[in-house]
Structure formats: C-alpha cells, structure tokens
Amino acid sequence: MGWCTTHDLDRFLTEAGSYLSSRAAENMLLLAAAQSVGDADQDARPAGALLGGRHDAHAPQPDDRAAETNGPGPLFGWWEPPDGGGTRGAFLHDPAEPLLIAGRAPETAASLAAALARAGRSVCG
DSSP states (O other): OEEEEESOHHHHHHHHHHHHHHTTTTTHHHHHHHHHHHHHTGGGSOSSOTTSSOOOOOOOOHHHHHHHHOSSSOEEEEEEOTTOOOOOEEEEEOTTSOOEEESOOHHHHHHHHHHHHHTTOOOOO
C-alpha cells in the first residue's frame, strides 16, 4: 500500500497508535511530539485518551490522501506494507522541526522521501 498521510491526529493514532505503543521506548520522541500536538488541540478534539483504544475512523482512500497532505502544520503518516501485514512504520513532520520516523526500514525510506516531496514538504534534519 505505501505511505498514508493526514493532518488528523485522531486518524493517525487510529492507524499507527498500536504500532507506536508496542514499541514505546524506541518511539518516545514521536509519541511525545504527537502528545504535544494533541495537547495544543485539546479543546478542539473529542474526548478520549491520546493513545487509548482505536477510534472508528475509516482508513483513507487513495483520493483522500492527496487532499489530506495539503496545508501547513504537522503532517502524520504511517506505512502500510503491500502484504497488508499491518502498520510497520510512522512519521511526524512539522515543517519547523526535524522529521521524526519510526520503523526505519530501508524499503520505506525512498517512498517516504517521494511522498513528502509530492506533498510539497521540505525536511530540515
């Protein structure tokens, strides 16, 4: 499937939260950054724990992905492998901060660079 991206923190946590939580020690920076985004948007977000259970949001469809990557602010993403084996990577891109990546598998790096370029995102660090 490849990289799926969104500006929606709840959707990101629905898709990548279990993966990130299962490796919490190695993903501490990404989880803390997502928590910061959640704290900043707390008043606008529905009630619920940041890393609590999965939400009922649907997975993005191919046509949704391009629309969701436009705009400033944090961009979240998760890697869905072609075999459908579940999320195997995630990232958080804030244009003012270095890119945070979880699950740095070699096969995902080139496609992440391409996905960020298509979204008009430049990476600093």
